[in-house]
Amino acid sequence: xxxxxxxxxxxxxxxKEAVTLDCTYDTSDPSYxxxxxxxxxxxxxxxxxxxxxxxxxxxxxxxxxxxxxxARKSANLVISASQLGDSxxxxxxxxxxxxxxxxxxxxxxxxxxxxx
Amino acid sequence: GAGVSQTPSNKVTxxxxxxxxxxxxxxxHTALYWYRQSLGQGPEFLIYFQGTGAAxxxxxxxxxxxxxxxxxxxSTLKIQRTERGDSAVYLCASxxxxxxxxxxxxxxxxxxxx
Numbered sequence: 135x136x137x138x139x140x141x142x143x144x145x146x147x148x149x150k151e152a153v154t155l156d157c158t159y160d161t162s163d164p165s166y167x168x169x170x171x172x173x174x175x176x177x178x179x180x181x182x183x184x185x186x187x188x189x190x191x192x193x194x195x196x197x198x199x200x201x202x203x204x205a206r207k208s209a210n211l212v213i214s215a216s217q218l219g220d221s222x223x224x225x226x227x228x229x230x231x232x233x234x235x236x237x238x239x240x241x242x243x244x245x246x247x248x249x250x
Numbered sequence: 251g252a253g254v255s256q257t258p259s260n261k262v263t264x265x266x267x268x269x270x271x272x273x274x275x276x277x278x279h280t281a282l283y284w285y286r287q288s289l290g291q292g293p294e295f296l297i298y299f300q301g302t303g304a305a306x307x308x309x310x311x312x313x314x315x316x317x318x319x320x321x322x323x324x325s326t327l328k329i330q331r332t333e334r335g336d337s338a339v340y341l342c343a344s345x346x347x348x349x350x351x352x353x354x355x356x357x358x359x360x361x362x363x364x
Contacts, residue, residue, distance in 0.1 A: 138292075169352060179293070179341065181352035225292050236281055236345075237306055238353060240292035 137161065138226050138241035146247050147216045154201070155211040155244045157226030165231035168209040169238065170200065173223040182224075185209055216248045252276070254356035256342050262362045263332055271327045271359045275344030282325050283353060284317055285341040293341055299325060300347075332363045 139158045147153035159168065170182040185193045185200045193200040201210040213220055227240045255274040263269055275282050281300050285293035295309040299319045307317070314332075319325040329336055339360045343353035 171353075171355075176357070177339070178357045179343070179353070179355035181354070184352060227292075236283065236298040236300065237295050237309075238283075239295065240285075242290070242292045 136241075137239045138228055140226055140241035140244050142244045143242075144245045144247070146249060147213075149218060149248055149250050150215055152212060152214045153216055153246065155213070155224050155226075155246065157209045157211065157241060159207050159209060159226070159228050161207075161228065161230050163231040167229045168200070168202070169227040169229070170198070170209075170211045171225045171227060171240075172220075173225060173243070175222070179225070183211065213246075218248050218250060221246060221248045254342055254344055254354055256340075256356035256359050258359055259357065260360045260362075262364065264364050265332060265334060267332050267363075269329045269332055269361060271329075271340050271342075271361070273325045273327070273342030273344075273356060275323065275325070275342070276354055279344035279346055279354070280322070281345045281347055282319060283343045283345075284325070284327050285343065287339045287341055287358070296327070296340075329361075332361075334363050337361055337363045 137160050166187045168185045172180045183193050183195045183198045183200050185202045192202050197214045199212045223243045223245050225240050225243045227238045229238045257272045283298040284296040287293045297307040297317050302322045314330045317327045339358040341358045343355045345351045
């Protein structure tokens with residue numbers, strides 16, 4: 135089974151609007167971390183936000199917030215007030231507890247296009 | 251430099267040749283990772299090092315692929331007898347420790363096997 139599923143190959147959003155990028159995950163490990171990364175067309179992957187499985191509150195970093203629904207195993211990324219520079223590929227990733235401590239598994243990504 | 255550095259940025263080779271890809275991680279980062287990314291897909295894990303030792307090499311596709319990190323800093327990914335299917339962007343990342351924190355990625359090495 136896919137460990138990380140991103141069901142939206144492409145998304146469009148109007149500049150200044152908010153957008154939600156979906157991510158569901160599959161693990162039996164009670165300890166895990168969830169990450170979102172942005173990959174612009176230039177190629178370099180950039181870390182955006184992190185959520186730990188035991189964190190009580192949803193993570194926020196500036197315009198980015200993570201809608202963490204543990205029972206549903208979903209970790210959606212919300213970008214508020216979209217900017218043209220947000221156009222990029224976005225990847226959800228998971229690192230599972232101590233058994234695979236260093237290894238992150240990535241989804242296939244969502245391409246976000248911000249329209250002026 | 252301040253970030254993860256990968257060389258070469260582009261490599262074109264012929265089927266059957268040997269290739270080396272180099273990664274220089276962020277100073278002080280003990281964990282180093284190699285991923286492979288094909289067009290339109292997410293990064294696929296290959297191997298990671300904690301210090302000098304390969305802590306998990308379960309993602310290496312076959313014995314043509316090998317990676318080393320002899321002094322716990324720079325790493326080299328080695329591919330023998332390259333095949334057309336090896337064509338991809340090879341990403342290197344580092345982190346302060348293996349089980350905490352985010353990954354810091356380099357710009358990748360694009361390998362094309364003709």
